[in-house]
Amino acid sequence: AQKITxxxxxxxxxxxxxxxxxxxxxxxxxxxGLFWYKQPxxxxxxxxxxxxxxxQQNATEGRYSLNFQKARKSANLVISASQLGDSxxxxxxxxxxxxxxKVIFGPGTSLSVxx
Amino acid sequence: GAVVSQxxxxxxxxxxxxxxxxCRSLDFQATTMFWYRQxxxxxxxxxxxxxxxxxxxxxxxxxxxxxxxxxxSLTLSTLTVTSAHPEDSSFYICSAxxxxxxxxxxxxxxxxxxxxL
Numbered sequence: 001a002q003k004i005t006x007x008x009x010x011x012x013x014x015x016x017x018x019x020x021x022x023x024x025x026x027x028x029x030x031x032x033g034l035f036w037y038k039q040p041x042x043x044x045x046x047x048x049x050x051x052x053x054x055x056q057q058n059a060t061e062g063r064y065s066l067n068f069q070k071a072r073k074s075a076n077l078v079i080s081a082s083q084l085g086d087s088x089x090x091x092x093x094x095x096x097x098x099x100x101x102k103v104i105f106g107p108g109t110s111l112s113v114x115x
Numbered sequence: 116g117a118v119v120s121q122x123x124x125x126x127x128x129x130x131x132x133x134x135x136x137x138c139r140s141l142d143f144q145a146t147t148m149f150w151y152r153q154x155x156x157x158x159x160x161x162x163x164x165x166x167x168x169x170x171x172x173x174x175x176x177x178x179x180x181x182x183x184x185x186x187x188s189l190t191l192s193t194l195t196v197t198s199a200h201p202e203d204s205s206f207y208i209c210s211a212x213x214x215x216x217x218x219x220x221x222x223x224x225x226x227x228x229x230x231x232l
Contacts, residue, residue: 047221
């Protein structure tokens with residue numbers, strides 16, 4: 001079965017500090033893609049970063065980096081130098097051939113950045 | 116980046132009426148679009164996959180006669196909530212897949228908040 005787990009319902013971080021949002025996944029498919037999306041209170045889903053299962057290096061996009069540990073089936077999102085605008089819901093998601101390329105979302109983590 | 120628009124952003128309607136929501140990919144063609152529903156403080160739930168020129172594929176438990184999907188062109192998909200009732204009140208969000216790129220990433224519209232009185 002395909003599943004995404006995010007064990008942190010809510011997180012707090014001080015402005016300018018780094019924060020790690022946890023994500024573990026379960027799939028038997030050898031080929032998959034992992035995504036992180038940000039959803040501010042306005043509701044839009046903003047694509048942040050992608051990691052392919054065969055990628056040798058961890059993905060990075062500006063202040064976002066993905067700590068990909070394939071053997072542990074984890075894909076944690078690291079946000080460096082947190083800003084007040086980073087306060088939002090963050091969803092980890094996965095796409096596999098077995099799931100007919102549908103994106104499966106985790107339950108989300110609510111991040112609050114404290115000034 | 117890929118931009119997806121959604122219209123309207125917010126709609127309030129009376130019980131029994133039908134509501135149409137449009138999803139457009141503005142700067143790319145999307146053979147596949149997806150419709151999701153999201154309840155407060157919950158994750159996204161896939162309702163259906165919309166394929167250009169063919170019938171939509173609905174997820175288990177989603178009534179296809181209630182949630183009509185039409186994907187008439189490579190840039191437009193519509194979701195019509197027929198005979199809406201208060202329990203249909205929710206946040207509906209569409210996405211379009213940027214196919215051919217390495218990631219096949221889904222890009223989302225801003226969502227439509229439906230309130231049925």
